[in-house]
Amino acid sequence: MTKNKVVIAVDGPAASGKGSLSRRLSKDYNLAHMDSGKLYRATALIIIENNINPEEKNKVEQYIKDIDFDDFIFENKKLLSDEIGKTASIIANYKNLRDYLLKIQRDFAYVKNNDKLGVVIDGRDIGTVVLPEANIKFFITASLDVRITRRWKELLSLGYDIIKRHVEQEMIERDERDSHRTHSPLFAAPDAILLDTTKLKFDQVYVLAKKYVEVFLS
Numbered sequence: 001m002t003k004n005k006v007v008i009a010v011d012g013p014a015a016s017g018k019g020s021l022s023r024r025l026s027k028d029y030n031l032a033h034m035d036s037g038k039l040y041r042a043t044a045l046i047i048i049e050n051n052i053n054p055e056e057k058n059k060v061e062q063y064i065k066d067i068d069f070d071d072f073i074f075e076n077k078k079l080l081s082d083e084i085g086k087t088a089s090i091i092a093n094y095k096n097l098r099d100y101l102l103k104i105q106r107d108f109a110y111v112k113n114n115d116k117l118g119v120v121i122d123g124r125d126i127g128t129v130v131l132p133e134a135n136i137k138f139f140i141t142a143s144l145d146v147r148i149t150r151r152w153k154e155l156l157s158l159g160y161d162i163i164k165r166h167v168e169q170e171m172i173e174r175d176e177r178d179s180h181r182t183h184s185p186l187f188a189a190p191d192a193i194l195l196d197t198t199k200l201k202f203d204q205v206y207v208l209a210k211k212y213v214e215v216f217l218s
């Protein structure tokens with residue numbers, strides 16, 4: 001990515017709204033977009049489909065280093081299941097795996113996509129580790145209750161027959177793992193703009209975020 005292009009990092013916990021914000025920014029400003037959670041989810045799916053126990057760190061890391069994600073179908077609906085989200089969160093604490101995925105993410109931002117006006121990547125450690133030099137960093141939050149309801153509705157709309165209590169349990173466990181793991185835990189970069197989406201509609205969040213992009217581009 002050349003110097004005058006905008007690089008945006010968006011972080012936040014599960015179902016905070018970071019994906020919707022990133023997609024919309026990418027569409028409106030012609031930015032390349034990567035949902036880095038999908039990389040972790042894709043890794044989880046590959047591990048499970050190849051009968052590798054996600055708890056076996058060495059086996060997971062050994063297997064994953066030969067995977068070429070260029071051929072992977074990131075639109076695969078299986079990636080969105082709670083089981084894959086949970087497995088992704090477990091393997092996300094493996095240092096070598098994170099380093100491998102880090103390179104893919106940085107290449108996406110700085111080597112590929114030079115035809116775009118910039119890049120936006122969302123995840124958990126984008127502003128802190130993946131793109132610490134990003135021009136704009138957002139940290140998106142929402143109350144646990146709101147995030148549970150959002151994720152539950154999303155899973156129902158995808159056809160998963162799931163009770164809200166189960167989504168709540170999974171979300172609490174995932175927040176705990178993602179925020180307290182040893183390697184690249186979720187936290188807001190000191191220079192991140194905090195957006196709490198608990199009481200806001202998506203359009204209101206978007207208007208707030210857009211202002212920062214407009215200021216940067218002006």
Ligand code: DC
Pocket residue numbers: 014015036037038040041085088089092122123124125126174178
């Ligand atoms: O955003 P998501 O729910 O699709 O992410 C799935 C898991 O992947 C998340 O619980 C932790 C991991 N992840 C990560 O460790 N770092 C990222 N940048 C993105 C996701």
